[in-house]
Amino acid sequence: MQSFTYHCPTEIIFGRGAENAVAEKLRAFGTTRVLILYGGGSAERSGLLSRVEKDLTSAGLAFLVMGGIRPNPRVSFVREAIREGIAADVNFVLAVGGGSVIDSAKAVAHGIANPTVDIWDIWTRKVEITKTMPFGSILTIPAAGSETSDSAVLTNEDTGRKLGLNTPLNRPVFAFMNPALAFTLPREQIAAGASDIMMHTMERYFTSVKETNLFTDRMSEQLLLTVMESVKRLLVSRKDYDAMSELMYCGSVSHCGLTELGRMKDFSVHKLGHELSARCDATHAMTLTALWGSWARYVYKYDPARFAQFGAAIFGVDAGTDEERARACIRHMEEFFTEIGMPISLGGLDIGQLSKGTIEELACAVTANDTIQIGNFHPLSRADVIAIYDMANH
Numbered sequence: 001m002q003s004f005t006y007h008c009p010t011e012i013i014f015g016r017g018a019e020n021a022v023a024e025k026l027r028a029f030g031t032t033r034v035l036i037l038y039g040g041g042s043a044e045r046s047g048l049l050s051r052v053e054k055d056l057t058s059a060g061l062a063f064l065v066m067g068g069i070r071p072n073p074r075v076s077f078v079r080e081a082i083r084e085g086i087a088a089d090v091n092f093v094l095a096v097g098g099g100s101v102i103d104s105a106k107a108v109a110h111g112i113a114n115p116t117v118d119i120w121d122i123w124t125r126k127v128e129i130t131k132t133m134p135f136g137s138i139l140t141i142p143a144a145g146s147e148t149s150d151s152a153v154l155t156n157e158d159t160g161r162k163l164g165l166n167t168p169l170n171r172p173v174f175a176f177m178n179p180a181l182a183f184t185l186p187r188e189q190i191a192a193g194a195s196d197i198m199m200h201t202m203e204r205y206f207t208s209v210k211e212t213n214l215f216t217d218r219m220s221e222q223l224l225l226t227v228m229e230s231v232k233r234l235l236v237s238r239k240d241y242d243a244m245s246e247l248m249y250c251g252s253v254s255h256c257g258l259t260e261l262g263r264m265k266d267f268s269v270h271k272l273g274h275e276l277s278a279r280c281d282a283t284h285a286m287t288l289t290a291l292w293g294s295w296a297r298y299v300y301k302y303d304p305a306r307f308a309q310f311g312a313a314i315f316g317v318d319a320g321t322d323e324e325r326a327r328a329c330i331r332h333m334e335e336f337f338t339e340i341g342m343p344i345s346l347g348g349l350d351i352g353q354l355s356k357g358t359i360e361e362l363a364c365a366v367t368a369n370d371t372i373q374i375g376n377f378h379p380l381s382r383a384d385v386i387a388i389y390d391m392a393n394h
Contacts, residue, residue, distance in 0.1 A: 001213040001262025008256050010148045011174040014249070016241075018178040019138045022052060022094070023059035025174055029134050031092040034063040035085045035112075037105050038096040039070070043140065046184060049096060052138065064088045072155045072162060072277050072284065073100040075107075075120050082111035082119060093135035095172075099144025099196075099284075102137045103152035106170050109135040123154050123165050136174040140181045142248035143193030143285065145200055145255025147175035155278050161365065162278035164270070175252070179244035187235055191340040192285035194231035194247060197254045198224055199288045203267045204260040206296075206306060208376045213262045220259045221313040223250050228314075231340055268375025269295050272388065275362045280351045289342040290349055294391035296330045299378040306377075346392050359389045 013021060026034060034056060036049070043049040049065070056063050066081050085093070085108060093112070095105035111119040113133045121127045137147045146152060150170045155162040185193075201220050227250050233243040253259065272295070273287030300307045304326040311317035311329025320328070334344045343349055354362075363385040366374060373379035380388070 001211050001216065002209060002264070004261050006257055006261055007168070008148060008171060008258075010172050010256070012148070012177060012252065013174060014177045016178060016180055019048070019052065019176040019181070020055065022138060022176055023055040023061060025136070026056070026061060026092060026094070027059060029092060029173065031061060031134070033088060033090045033092070034061055035081065035088065035090040035093045035108065036063055036065045036096060037069060037081065037093065037101055037108065038065070038067045039098070039101045040067075042184060043067070043096050046181070048138070048140070048181060052094075052096060064090060069097065069101045069104050071100050072281060073104045073107075073153070075123070075154050075156045078104055078107045078111065078119055078154065081108045082115075085112045086115055091133060093133065095135065095137040096140065097137075098139070098141030098193075099146040102139075102144070102146035102172070103154065105135045105137065106132075106146070106152040106172075107154055109133045110169065120154075120156055123156075123163050125165075129167055129169055132169045134173045136172045136176075138176045138181070139178075139248065141185060141189065141193055142179075142182055142244070142251040143189075143196045145197065145251045145253075147172060147177065148252045148256035150257065151255070153274065160278055162274040164274070177248055177252070179241055179248050182244055182248065183239045185238065187238070188341065190234050190238065190247075191231060191342055192283055193251065194227050194234075194340065195289050195337065195342050196285040197227050197247070197251045199269065199285070199292065200254040201227075201259050202292070203270060204263060204265050205310065206299075206303075206377045207264050207266045208303075208378075209263045211262070216259060216262050217309075217313075221310075223254060223259065224314055226250055227254075228336060235340060264376060266375045266377045268377070268380055271366055271374045272362075272385065275365050276346075276349070276351075279358075279362065280349065282349045282351060286343050286349055289337045289344060290346050291388065291392050292337075293330055293334045293344050294388050296333075297327075298384070298388050298391065300326045300330065302378040345394050346389075347394055354389065354393050359386055359393065362389060 095102040230243040304322040307326030308322040315332040370382035
């Protein structure tokens with residue numbers, strides 16, 4: 001396997017009632033003033049937010065609360081939260097929610113720690129980030145894995161760009177993970193979350209690395225099988241604690257870096273999906289499943305044995321040539337996404353068929369006007385990206 005250095009400092013507090021220890025952990029970090037960020041009204045309706053506020057008050061901690069974070073988190077909200085956080089002199093940012101809330105918290109923490117720099121300049125790498133302030137999360141949605149990852153995304157409404165930023169400073173100091181907090185999620189969100197977890201793993205599985213890496217491969221394969229089993233159980237009963245526990249734990253492992261050790265990341269499907277979600281405000285995971293099959297059919301010929309290995313491990317496909325098994329693997333994965341209600345083409349995103357001009361614009365954005373190639377399983381040029389969007393455009 002390839003050489004690697006790995007460090008994931010996030011402390012995970014997992015299980016029923018895990019969030020009840022949040023005030024204790026905050027005080028251990030020397031926290032005095034907390035900026036609490038959350039998304040829609042579910043944190044309020046469930047009573048979670050009020051319980052957190054009560055615990056912080058009892059512990060003598062001051063706090064400021066800001067809600068309204070949307071999927072595909074906006075830089076405008078982050079800028080406002082940075083201003084409010086600086087004015088309130090907060091020294092900890094606490095996310096209560098899922099990936100979009102946690103990604104926003106990461107950006108807000110970076111912005112407060114670097115008050116003279118616009119956060120988008122950090123995101124576009126015009127300014128190198130060297131410091132942040134402590135931040136953590138109470139996870140309510142098993143999906144993005146942002147609670148343990150070194151990555152985060154932001155959408156700039158003015159430019160229509162959605163960009164990711166990877167830095168060790170994106171690692172939260174802690175994550176409270178109580179599977180019961182996800183019991184109220186709608187079926188569609190559970191399916192989307194599971195798909196996001198799977199894509200984070202698959203984008204590390206399908207890379208150009210040819211060295212043998214049995215443990216990482218087997219860990220990834222078992223993670224995917226666990227997610228697939230768990231989401232099907234949860235779509236029958238959303239209050240299946242054991243299944244939700246497995247899904248939530250897999251979400252963290254899928255994006256903390258473990259499933260890429262000795263290998264690398266590709267994430268070309270993520271880059272294709274980011275441009276769609278930024279332009280059309282489509283659900284992140286839905287853009288990924290809508291594009292994955294087209295990407296896979298376009299690139300599998302560059303390493304059909306890898307897809308054949310995946311098909312054997314995940315779907316038991318063991319007959320035929322590598323190419324035949326690879327095609328069967330892709331077909332079975334699309335059938336699974338369909339089974340759990342996820343789209344496998346752009347038509348499933350309710351955005352209509354994309355025009356030729358729109359596809360060309362998306363491809364130019366993905367590849368910076370054909371000045372870069374994305375991914376590494378098979379690096380994609382602008383022409384490749386156009387071809388994949390075209391294949392999915394039905």
